[in-house]
Amino acid sequence: MAEPGHLVLVATPIGNLGDLPPRAVEVLAAADVVACEDTRRTGRLLAAAGVRARGLVAVHDHNEASQVGAVLGRLRAGEVVAVVTDAGTPGISDPGERLVRAATQAGFEVRVVPGPSAAISALVASGLPTGRFVFEGFLPRKGSGRSERLAALAAEQRTLVLYEAPHRLGRTLADLAEALGGGRRTAIARELTKLHEEVWRGTLDEAVARAGTMEPRGEHVLVLEGAPPPAVVDDALIVAAISDRLAAGATRRDAVAEVAHGLGVAKRRVYDLALGGDSADRR
Ligand code: SAM
Numbered sequence: 001m002a003e004p005g006h007l008v009l010v011a012t013p014i015g016n017l018g019d020l021p022p023r024a025v026e027v028l029a030a031a032d033v034v035a036c037e038d039t040r041r042t043g044r045l046l047a048a049a050g051v052r053a054r055g056l057v058a059v060h061d062h063n064e065a066s067q068v069g070a071v072l073g074r075l076r077a078g079e080v081v082a083v084v085t086d087a088g089t090p091g092i093s094d095p096g097e098r099l100v101r102a103a104t105q106a107g108f109e110v111r112v113v114p115g116p117s118a119a120i121s122a123l124v125a126s127g128l129p130t131g132r133f134v135f136e137g138f139l140p141r142k143g144s145g146r147s148e149r150l151a152a153l154a155a156e157q158r159t160l161v162l163y164e165a166p167h168r169l170g171r172t173l174a175d176l177a178e179a180l181g182g183g184r185r186t187a188i189a190r191e192l193t194k195l196h197e198e199v200w201r202g203t204l205d206e207a208v209a210r211a212g213t214m215e216p217r218g219e220h221v222l223v224l225e226g227a228p229p230p231a232v233v234d235d236a237l238i239v240a241a242i243s244d245r246l247a248a249g250a251t252r253r254d255a256v257a258e259v260a261h262g263l264g265v266a267k268r269r270v271y272d273l274a275l276g277g278d279s280a281d282r283r
Contacts, residue, residue: 002078003080004078004108004109005074005075005076005078005079005080005081005108006075006080006081006103006109006110006111007082007083007099007100007103007108007109007111008027008080008083008110008111008112008113009083009090009091009100009110009111009113010027010028010082010083010084010112010113010115011024011084011089011090011115011116011117012024012042012045012084012086012087012088012115012116013045013087013115013193014087014116014117014118014121014192014219015087015191015192015193015194015219016193016194017045017048017049019115019116019193020045020115021113023113024113024115025049025050025051027082027113028046028051028053029051029052029053031053031054031080031081032054032074032080032081033053033054033056033057033079033081033082034046034056034057034081034083034084035057035058035059035067035071035081035082035083035084036056036057036058036059036084036085036086037058037059037060037061037084037086037094037095038058038060038086039056039057039058041086042056042084042086043056059071059083059095059099060095061095064095064098064099068099071099071102071103072102072103072106075103076106083095083099087116087118088116088117088118089114089115089116092119092135093137093138093163118163118189118192119135119221121189121192121193121221122161122187122192122221122223123161123223125187125189125192125199126159126187126189126199126223127187127199127201128223128225129159129225129226130159132157132158132226133158133161134156134158134159135161136149136153136160136161136162137162137163138163138164138165139162139164139172141168150175150178150179153179153180154179154181155227156226156227157227157228157229158226159224159226160222160223160224160225160226161221161222162221162222162224163220163221164220164221164222166215166217167216169188169211169216169220170208170211170212173186173204173207173208173211173222174208174211176204176222176224177205177207177208180204180224182203182204182205182208183204183205184203184204184224184225185201185202185203185225186201186202186203186204186206186222186223186224186225187200187222187223188201188207188220188221188222189220189221189223190216190218190220191218192219192221194218196218233263233264233265235273237263238259238263238265238269238270239273241259241262241263242256242259242270242273242274245258245259252274255274256271256274
């Protein structure tokens with residue numbers, strides 16, 4: 001019996017055509033239709049892999065919403081729809097998310113053929129901690145969306161992974177240095193898997209200086225060290241700060257509020273210490 005209609009997300013190379021997984025070739029050849037961002041580009045990829053696709057349909061950022069109905073119609077008709085993007089993993093700063101949501105909500109199975117993604121490739125090559133990381137994709141280009149995101153990232157302790165276009169790289173590095181501090185360890189992964197592949201490593205300030213001396217070319221991923229954990233504040237430091245405030249004439253209530261705010265610790269803890277008690281809470 002034929003399998004019911006389903007969606008298959010297929011990762012494709014981020015530069016080197018040799019990185020198309022063998023199972024991707026099988027799935028793309030067997031699919032009833034391949035949904036792709038650019039039919040000519042995917043046509044070239046398929047030709048290079050020796051795949052004669054049964055059909056190609058364009059689903060990109062500008063028509064993904066309207067194409068969802070057509071794809072669901074195909075799934076209902078029992079078809080297998082493979083989803084690829086121009087490069088890398090669908091749904092990662094690329095179309096795919098909407099199709100997956102619609103397919104799952106309509107009760108269709110979604111499968112995946114995993115493969116390249118620039119974010120993971122850059123992260124593992126960066127030399128920065130890989131145990132915990134956040135993927136930020138492209139930062140908002142301007143306005144409060146951008147400044148609010150930058151401010152939120154400043155306290156993020158996990159390794160940060162961002163995409164950026166070459167002509168915006170210098171501006172983004174400068175904004176990151178201002179928001180996060182220029183001392184953060186940084187890796188810039190450029191043209192991964194391609195002829196001019198390189199991973200540059202240094203501080204954020206050094207990255208800003210370097211971007212100012214040369215015109216960045218090609219595709220880039222930025223990987224940044226996370227923020228250091230907040231310093232542990234000693235009880236003795238809190239007690240000394242309270243004594244200073246009281247000696248300066250502050251009321252106990254004001255002294256507690258000022259010290260809690262100044263040292264970034266809980267008011268309850270400062271209050272307990274102001275009363276001469278012990279604090280179990282280190283924050
Ligand atoms: N879906 C893709 C993925 O899984 O990596 C990402 C698509 S996003 C539209 C394109 C961005 O990915 C580029 O602007 C760049 O930041 C990054 N990128 C893609 N290929 C790359 C490569 N070979 N080397 C470095 N960065 C790359």
